[in-house]
Every structure is written in structure tokens, then in C-alpha cells.
Amino acid sequence: MRIGIVGATGAVGKEILKILDNRKFPISELKLFASKKSLGKRITFKKNRYKLNLISKKNLENLDIVFFAAGSKLSKIYAPICEKLGSYVIDNSSAFRLNKDIPLIVPEINSGAIKKTKRKIIANPNCTTIISLMGIKPIDNSNKIVRVVATSFQSVSGAGNSGIDELIHNTRFYKNEDKIRKNVFDKNITFNVIPKIGNFLDNGFTEEEMKLHNESRKILDNKDISFSATTVRVPVMRSHSISLNIEFKKSFNINKIKNEIKKFPGIDISDNIKKNQYPTPLDSTNKDNCIIGRIRKDFTKKNAISAWIVGDQIRKGAALNAVQIAELLVM
Ligand SMILES: NC(=O)c1ccc[n+]([C@@H]2O[C@H](COP(=O)([O-])OP(=O)(O)OC[C@H]3O[C@@H](n4cnc5c(N)ncnc54)[C@H](OP(=O)(O)O)[C@@H]3O)[C@@H](O)[C@H]2O)c1
Known part of the structure; x- marks a missing residue:
């Protein structure tokens, strides 16, 4: 070619x-x-x-x-x-x-x-959409999802080479307020988190947050599923993390959900609280597969689970x- x-x-x-x-x-x-x-x-x-x-x-x-x-x-x-x-x-x-x-x-x-x-x-x-859906699709295969509440923790490389440069620069000069750059991000990204990615829209959400909702529905070919997102830039170099709260139409079996994830290509499970196992963005950096963990029944809501997924957004994203x-x- x-x-x-x-x-x-x-x-x-x-x-x-x-x-x-x-x-x-x-x-x-x-x-x-x-x-x-x-x-x-x-x-x-x-x-x-x-x-x-x-x-x-x-x-x-x-x-x-x-x-x-x-x-x-x-x-x-x-x-x-x-x-x-x-x-x-x-x-x-x-x-x-x-x-x-x-x-x-x-x-x-x-x-x-x-x-x-x-x-x-x-x-x-969008990178956060891809990584989220790599976990959500097998879960949806096991039991129909109606709503997802997602909070993302997105690395600076999601904003390209200049995002990486700004984190390195501001970390080096963190004691010198005059040298802090706010070119790529609205606020200092070093030792901080910024709950705004993309521009604010009239509905109060950001462009990045609406991408998760709109793109996911198109990819899943399902207009009955909704995504309520808060997307957050964090001082991580590479790989995005997303905290997911997933609500089903009907009651679920958590083992069935895990088995469906195990069968799905491109995603690994790292989830054993007895062995203190859960994934972090560094675990997925430079890896093809996304990693999901912290899969647990949500004790505050019927038919809901929570989970945590990480993935290299420059690679799979x-x-x-x-x-x-x-x-x-x-x-
Ligand atoms: N970074 C991520 O994690 C990520 C994830 C998903 C999607 N994306 C999307 O992927 C795209 C690239 O993002 P990135 O993160 O790789 O950005 P980046 O690191 O800032 O790189 C931008 C690239 O575009 C080139 N470029 C800029 N103006 C150009 C022009 N007029 N003609 C030809 N090339 C030009 C730059 O060339 P120079 O080096 O010469 O300036 C550079 O190669 C964006 O649309 C972004 O939204 C990024």
C-alpha cells in the first residue's frame, strides 16, 4: 500500500x-x-x-x-x-x-x-470514547446498559507534544510562578487537576464530555444509552483512566460480566482486591490492551456497577x- x-x-x-x-x-x-x-x-x-x-x-x-x-x-x-x-x-x-x-x-x-x-x-x-467503550461493550453484551456516569482522568499527551512539554516545563519551574505556562491548558497543570477539556457548551458540559455521549451512541448503534461525563486533565504523562458507573435495565450477575470481558479482544482484567490488584495509567502505557479493574456492585443503586478502566490513548485511543x-x- x-x-x-x-x-x-x-x-x-x-x-x-x-x-x-x-x-x-x-x-x-x-x-x-x-x-x-x-x-x-x-x-x-x-x-x-x-x-x-x-x-x-x-x-x-x-x-x-x-x-x-x-x-x-x-x-x-x-x-x-x-x-x-x-x-x-x-x-x-x-x-x-x-x-x-x-x-x-x-x-x-x-x-x-x-x-x-x-x-x-x-x-x-475520540480517545476517551475508545478506551471507555473497550470496557463498556463487553459489559453491554452481558447485560443491556441504559446509562453510564463517567469521570475521566486524561493525560497531558492527549493534547499532543505541546501538552507534554507544558507539564515538563511547569514541573521544572514549579517554584517560579513567573515561568509557569498556561498555553495549552487554562491553568497550571503541575500538581493540579483541570475539570475542563475542550470548550464549554451551552448545556454546561464540555465538547470532550459530549463526544463521549454522542460518539458512543453512534459506535454502539444504540440511542437508548446515555453517557453523563466529567472530563478532567491530570498531570499524568500518558494513558487515560476513566471511572465508570454503569446502570443496567435488568438485574445482573457480576461473574457473567467478568466472563464476557475475558472473552473480549483488546482488554485485560486486573481486579483482585485480596491481592491489592487494580490498574493504573502507567500499567497501560505503551500497551495495546486496555485494562479494567475495581469492578464492583454499586451498593447505593439497584442494577448498577462501578468500574475503572485505563488505556494508552496515543496507542489504542x-x-x-x-x-x-x-x-x-x-x-
Ligand atoms: N494525542 C492524543 O492522545 C490524541 C488521541 C486521539 C486523537 N488525537 C487527534 O490526533 C490529531 C493529532 O494530535 P497529536 O496529539 O498528535 O498532536 P501534536 O502532537 O500536536 O501533532 C500535530 C501534528 O500536526 C502537524 N501539523 C500541524 N500543522 C500542520 C500543517 N499545516 N500541515 C501539516 N502538518 C501539520 C504537526 O507538524 P509539526 O511538528 O511540523 O508542527 C504535527 O506533526 C488531532 O486531531 C488530535 O485531536 C490525539
Whole structure:
């Protein structure tokens, strides 16, 4: 396949390259794109050095699959151009996720939706949505869910390279208020947590919180399920965590739920309170699988459980999921 990566120097773009290599994706040609800032830099892939290109219609010609990982503005302009040029687009931004005719795919959950579309743009869901659903889907398979209350603990790399830089910088200069940066995050992210990701909307929720609700319903193809979220940025370098409270239509059997999770691909269970076992974001960092633990009956509510899930949001929350989608296209 002739592959393009837009945003190849970014947190997600670099991970896509790693995963294409790890999974031995069939590549005959590779074309990498970045901003003007990166012109002149080279990227090594399988011992070959690749130059970085600026994005233009001409430069996007003759590619089979183009991964977009450079934000929604660029995707909105260039993804339809790629589609017209005949290539598939796998888009990591939010630009097309809720378009009716564009599939929004988590391969373990709804790979079939790709076959139902004539479009060549495929959207990769929001990272918190993917990680949450990797736990929620098998639970829903075991017993129908009606409502989820989710609180996320999202790492700084979710905001890309500059989020990582801001946490490192502010931690280094934490005693020097004049040097604290608030460029990527509204408030100082070091030794703090920020309960706002994305802009506030009229309903009081944030964009990130509404993504979990809207995207999950599309992926699960279920309008009867609702997600009430609070999304929080935390000074963790990598991997998101989500605390879930899940309400079912009917009574449940917790062993049946755990068995259904064990059968599901891409998720591990780390849950043994006698052995003090539960997952943390560091446990999932650089791992393909999400990890779920703290699965417990909610003693305050009939037909409800609580759980805790972690996952590497650059990997399964973005790059791995995108490459898995590409594999579906190639197979
Ligand atoms: N980080 C995550 O955990 C995560 C998870 C899910 C989805 N996403 C989505 O994935 C996308 C990329 O995020 P990221 O975290 O990787 O961001 P990032 O680290 O800030 O990287 C942004 C990339 O876009 C490139 N870029 C910027 N302007 C460009 C232009 N005009 N032409 C070509 N390339 C341009 C940058 O190139 P330069 O280096 O030259 O500036 C860089 O390669 C975003 O849509 C984000 O919402 C991110």
C-alpha cells in the first residue's frame, strides 16, 4: 500500500509509524507530511530516511491510505480532497465523526459499519470514547446498559507534544510562578487537576464530555444509552483512566460480566482486591490492551456497577485503532 501520514512528527503520527512497523503493515511507498516548522527534518522508518512534505493537493496524489493526525482544520480541507483523488482517509480528528455517512469505527466493536458506506473517509473516535467503550461493550453484551456516569482522568499527551512539554516545563519551574505556562491548558497543570477539556457548551458540559455521549451512541448503534461525563486533565504523562458507573435495565450477575470481558479482544482484567490488584495509567502505557479493574456492585443503586478502566490513548485511543482500521481495509 502507498501510505501517507499527515502530522507525522506529532504524538499520534509518530505512534502510527511505530505501529505500522510493529504490525508489519504492507507498505510499498511512504509519504510523510508536517508543518513548515518541520521542513528539512528527516524521519527514520525501517532504516530508511524520509523527508517531510507540506500538504497540498499535488503532494497527496497516488496514495492508497492517508492517516490524518494534524487536527480537524486540516482534515476538513484535505480529507475530502484525498477522497476525490481515490485514497482512503483514516482521520484522527473530530471533523467527520458524527457525519451520518461516515463510519466511526472501533474494530473490536463495529468493524461491519465500514462495509455499509460508499465514502472513503473513516473516522477514528475520540480517545476517551475508545478506551471507555473497550470496557463498556463487553459489559453491554452481558447485560443491556441504559446509562453510564463517567469521570475521566486524561493525560497531558492527549493534547499532543505541546501538552507534554507544558507539564515538563511547569514541573521544572514549579517554584517560579513567573515561568509557569498556561498555553495549552487554562491553568497550571503541575500538581493540579483541570475539570475542563475542550470548550464549554451551552448545556454546561464540555465538547470532550459530549463526544463521549454522542460518539458512543453512534459506535454502539444504540440511542437508548446515555453517557453523563466529567472530563478532567491530570498531570499524568500518558494513558487515560476513566471511572465508570454503569446502570443496567435488568438485574445482573457480576461473574457473567467478568466472563464476557475475558472473552473480549483488546482488554485485560486486573481486579483482585485480596491481592491489592487494580490498574493504573502507567500499567497501560505503551500497551495495546486496555485494562479494567475495581469492578464492583454499586451498593447505593439497584442494577448498577462501578468500574475503572485505563488505556494508552496515543496507542489504542488513536494510532493503534487507526492502523487496525487500515488493516480492515487491506484485508
Ligand atoms: N494525542 C492524543 O492522545 C490524541 C488521541 C486521539 C486523537 N488525537 C487527534 O490526533 C490529531 C493529532 O494530535 P497529536 O496529539 O498528535 O498532536 P501534536 O502532537 O500536536 O501533532 C500535530 C501534528 O500536526 C502537524 N501539523 C500541524 N500543522 C500542520 C500543517 N499545516 N500541515 C501539516 N502538518 C501539520 C504537526 O507538524 P509539526 O511538528 O511540523 O508542527 C504535527 O506533526 C488531532 O486531531 C488530535 O485531536 C490525539
